[in-house]
Every structure is written in C-alpha cells, then in structure tokens.
Amino acid sequence: MDLIERPFGTTADGQAVSCWTLTNTWGMTAEVLTYGATLRALCVPAPEGVRDVALGFDSVSAYEAHQDTAMGGVVGRVAGRIGGASFFLDGKAFPLSPSQAPNCLHGGFFGFHRRVWQARPARRGGLELSYVSPAGEEGFPGRVEIRVTYALTEDNALSLFYHAETDAPTVLNLTNHSYFNLAGHAAGDVAEHRVELRADRYLELGDGSVPTGRLPDVAGTPFDLRRPTLLGPGLDSDHPQIRAGRGYDHCFALGAEPRVPCRPAARVEAAGVRMECETTQPGLVLYTANYLEAPDGKGGAHYRPRSGLCLEAQNWPDAIHHGDFPDSVLRPGERYDQETRYRFSTC
Numbered sequence: 001m002d003l004i005e006r007p008f009g010t011t012a013d014g015q016a017v018s019c020w021t022l023t024n025t026w027g028m029t030a031e032v033l034t035y036g037a038t039l040r041a042l043c044v045p046a047p048e049g050v051r052d053v054a055l056g057f058d059s060v061s062a063y064e065a066h067q068d069t070a071m072g073g074v075v076g077r078v079a080g081r082i083g084g085a086s087f088f089l090d091g092k093a094f095p096l097s098p099s100q101a102p103n104c105l106h107g108g109f110f111g112f113h114r115r116v117w118q119a120r121p122a123r124r125g126g127l128e129l130s131y132v133s134p135a136g137e138e139g140f141p142g143r144v145e146i147r148v149t150y151a152l153t154e155d156n157a158l159s160l161f162y163h164a165e166t167d168a169p170t171v172l173n174l175t176n177h178s179y180f181n182l183a184g185h186a187a188g189d190v191a192e193h194r195v196e197l198r199a200d201r202y203l204e205l206g207d208g209s210v211p212t213g214r215l216p217d218v219a220g221t222p223f224d225l226r227r228p229t230l231l232g233p234g235l236d237s238d239h240p241q242i243r244a245g246r247g248y249d250h251c252f253a254l255g256a257e258p259r260v261p262c263r264p265a266a267r268v269e270a271a272g273v274r275m276e277c278e279t280t281q282p283g284l285v286l287y288t289a290n291y292l293e294a295p296d297g298k299g300g301a302h303y304r305p306r307s308g309l310c311l312e313a314q315n316w317p318d319a320i321h322h323g324d325f326p327d328s329v330l331r332p333g334e335r336y337d338q339e340t341r342y343r344f345s346t347c
Contacts, residue, residue, distance in 0.1 A: 001025075001125050001152055008033055009060040015116045017060050020127050024152040028344070035060055036073030036113035037129040037148050039178045041185075041298070044344035045156055047272040053344075055179040055308045056298050064114075066294050070177040073113025074148050074162075075106045077133060077140050078328065079175040080251070080285065080317030083210040087320040089141065089169055089329065096139035103208050106177075108138030112146070113177065126151030126159070135168065142168035144330075157343035164336035172330045173315040174338065175281075179289055179308030183271035186301035190288065190309050191232030193270040197225040197286065199252035203316060209245060211318045213325075215253055223250065225286075228269065235288060235306065246290035247306065251283045251316055262341055266311055274347040279313035279340040282326045286311060313340040 001024050008019040017035040027050060031041040042054040056072055057063050063071060085098040097108030106113065115131055122128040126149050133144045149161040162174045181187050202223045206212040218224040222234030222242055235247050242248070254265055262278035266286075269275075277284070287310040294303040319325035330336050 003121055003127060005119075008035070011035065011060055011116065012064055017116060018119060020119060022127060022150060022152050024154060024156070026154070026156055028152055028156050030150060030152060030158055032127055032129070032150050033063075034117050034119050034129065035063055036115065037117045037131070038063065038072040038074075038113065039150070039176065040072055042158060042178075044273060045346050047346055051273060052185050053180050053182050053273065053275075055181065055185045055303055057294075057296065058298055062296050065296075067114050069292060069294065070106055070111070070113045072178045073176070074174060075177050075312075076112040076146065076172065076174045077107045077138070077144065078104070078171055078173045079106060079177075079312060079314045080173070081105050081208065081210050083208070083318050083321055087171065089171070089320070094139055094141055100208070103210055104138070110138065112174075122149045122151065140170055142166040142170035144170060144172065146174070148174075153341075155343060156345060157341045159339065159341045162336065162338045164330065165334070166330050167332055169329060169331045171320050171328045172336055173317075173319070173328050174336075175285070175312040175314035176340065177310055177312060179292070179303075179310055180268070180275065181308045182268060182273040182275060185298060185308075187271070188304070189306050190270070191230070191235060191306065193231050193268055193309065194228045195225050195231055195286070196228045196267040197252055197284065198265055199254055199284070200226070201253045203251040203253065203283075205241060205244065205250065209249060211251070211316070211322070213322050223252070228267070231288065231309070247288040248286045249288070249290060251285045251314075253316070254279075254282055254284060262339055265313065268309070268311070269347050272346055274345050276343040277311045277313065277340065278343070280338050281313040281315060281340065283316045284311060284313050285317070311342070
C-alpha cells in the first residue's frame with residue numbers, strides 16, 4: 001500500500017493540515033486529513049472503474065465552516081449525545097460542554113473531529129493518526145491517548161482501527177462520521193440506496209434525540225432492514241421516530257454474539273456499487289444526513305439533506321446513563337481496541 005502526503009492548508013488559528021493519500025494495488029484510494037482524522041475522499045471499484053463515494057470539502061475553511069456536520073471525521077470523546085451534558089462516574093459529577101443544548105453532542109464544542117492530529121506511516125501498513133486529549137477537555141475526566149489507523153486491504157476494504165488508553169476513569173465512544181453516497185459523492189439523494197442491516201432492535205429516541213432506554217423490535221416498522229430495503233419509503237414514512245428526526249438517526253443493536261473478530265453489520269448497494277460494513281462494536285448508527293446543507297462541497301457539489309448516509313459503528317449512545325447498555329467506561333490499565341471495516345465491490 002502506497003502513502004503520499006501533501007499540504008492541505010491551515011486552520012483559522014494557523015495550524016498546518018496535511019492530506020495523506022492511501023492506495024492499494026487495485027487502485028482503490030483514500031484521502032485522510034490530519035484535521036479531524038477526516039476521510040475526505042474514497043475512490044472505490046465501480047462499473048466505470050473507480051468512483052469517489054465519500055462526501056467532503058476542498059479546503060480546511062470549509063470543514064471549519066461546517067463543523068456541525070462532523071464531515072468524515074473521527075468523533076469523540078463520546079459519539080452521539082450525552083443527555084443533560086453531564087454524568088456521574090465513581091460518585092463524582094462531570095458537567096460537559098452543551099454542544100447541542102441541553103445535551104453534549106459528539107464530544108462537545110471542540111470534539112476530536114475539530115482537532116489537528118499527528119500522522120505517520122503505521123508499522124504494519126496504513127496511516128496512523130494520534131491525538132492526546134488532556135484531562136478536563138470539554139469537561140471529560142482523564143488524559144486519554146488515542147490512535148486511529150486507516151488502512152486499505154487487498155480485498156478493497158477500508159479498515160479503521162481505534163486504540164486508546166487513559167490515566168483516570170473516563171467515558172469513551174469513538175466512531176467515524178463519513179457520509180457515503182455509492183452513486184458518487186455529488187449524486188444527490190440516497191433514497192435509491194438499498195440497505196440491509198443485521199439488527200432486530202433499535203434504540204428509541206426521546207426529547208433531543210437522546211435514547212429513552214427502550215429497544216423496540218424492528219418488525220413491522222421502517223427500521224426493519226433485515227433484508228435489502230430501499231431507503232426511500234422509510235424516509236418518507238409517517239413513523240413518529242422518522243418524523244421526529246426527519247429521517248434515520250438511530251442506533252441499531254447488533255446483538256449479543258461475540259464482538260471479536262469483526263462481524264457483518266450492514267450491506268448497502270446503489271448504482272452498481274456494494275459496501276459491506278463489519279465491526280467489533282455493539283451498535284451501528286444509521287444517519288441519513290437529515291440536516292445537511294453545504295453548497296460548497298468537493299468540486300462544487302451542493303450537499304443537501306439525504307445526500308449521503310452514515311454507518312457509524314460505535315457503542316450505544318448515552319450508555320453512561322443506562323446501566324443495561326454496553327459499558328462505555330474506560331479505566332487505567334484497560335485498552336480501548338475497536339475495528340470497523342467498509343468493504344467495496346461492484347454488483
């Protein structure tokens with residue numbers, strides 16, 4: 001796998017940003033920015049040769065202007081929402097940045113997708129990005145060292161391996177927030193994407209899109225994606241959970257089977273391209289870009305609501321407030337190790 005680095009500009013506060021291009025022997029390429037450990041572009045096998053299926057921007061300033069989208073970035077410390085922007089851990093209260101008041105969304109006002117990471121070639125191939133989150137950042141306890149490794153495999157998969165350690169008890173839930181459109185990043189609506197998601201239950205959302213703690217059965221609802229299903233009818237349905245969020249923005253419970261190694265989680269097909277998602281994580285958030293509005297996308301593309309979909313493999317959101325959810329606490333001496341793969345082929 002080849003790695004090439006080039007300058008990509010500077011942040012508003014003067015930090016230099018690089019763009020790294022990864023290429024496998026089959027011509028699949030990925031562009032990764034040190035800003036936010038962001039996947040900027042992903043050119044995958046397609047009937048015409050290769051096709052860029054990842055939404056992105058052409059400048060650092062555009063990423064900064066649309067930071068609320070977390071476009072392609074690694075999200076943390078905690079992906080999703082933490083209800084009330086606070087939590088108790090070991091008997092102590094920790095107030096957080098209310099980035100989507102009254103809740104904390106995607107790690108606060110300056111989550112990991114807004115930080116400049118350090119990058120270097122990974123020892124076993126790929127690109128390793130690292131960031132040290134100091135104790136108290138956005139209100140979270142503990143100093144956390146994070147490494148994320150991007151790699152392209154020879155079976156045309158993009159692999160993301162996450163590793164973290166802490167010096168004090170904290171909460172951690174990392175994911176990648178890439179928006180995919182298999183017809184091409186500028187192709188528009190994803191209503192014609194056919195999605196299969198291996199989950200019998202999903203997390204019901206309450207006020208502010210915070211999980212209520214209930215896990216309804218998907219049967220008989222637009223959330224029943226256990227067989228390949230066009231997104232359009234579900235997006236246009238009158239289901240109250242769809243109406244409340246203007247589309248899908250829900251975590252699907254992937255089941256109790258062993259989490260290691262990666263297990264199949266989802267399959268998406270559109271315009272002759274297939275994407276298969278595998279993960280060690282217990283949940284997968286399907287988000288259909290319900291609030292996206294970015295007229296300054298790559299190459300002059302205008303990204304609108306439903307211009308892409310996210311498959312965010314992660315722990316269940318707001319887990320710190322639900323004792324029966326998979327644990328999101330990381331303690332000293334423990335290792336946070338998770339992997340997600342997106343494999344591409346023609347269909």
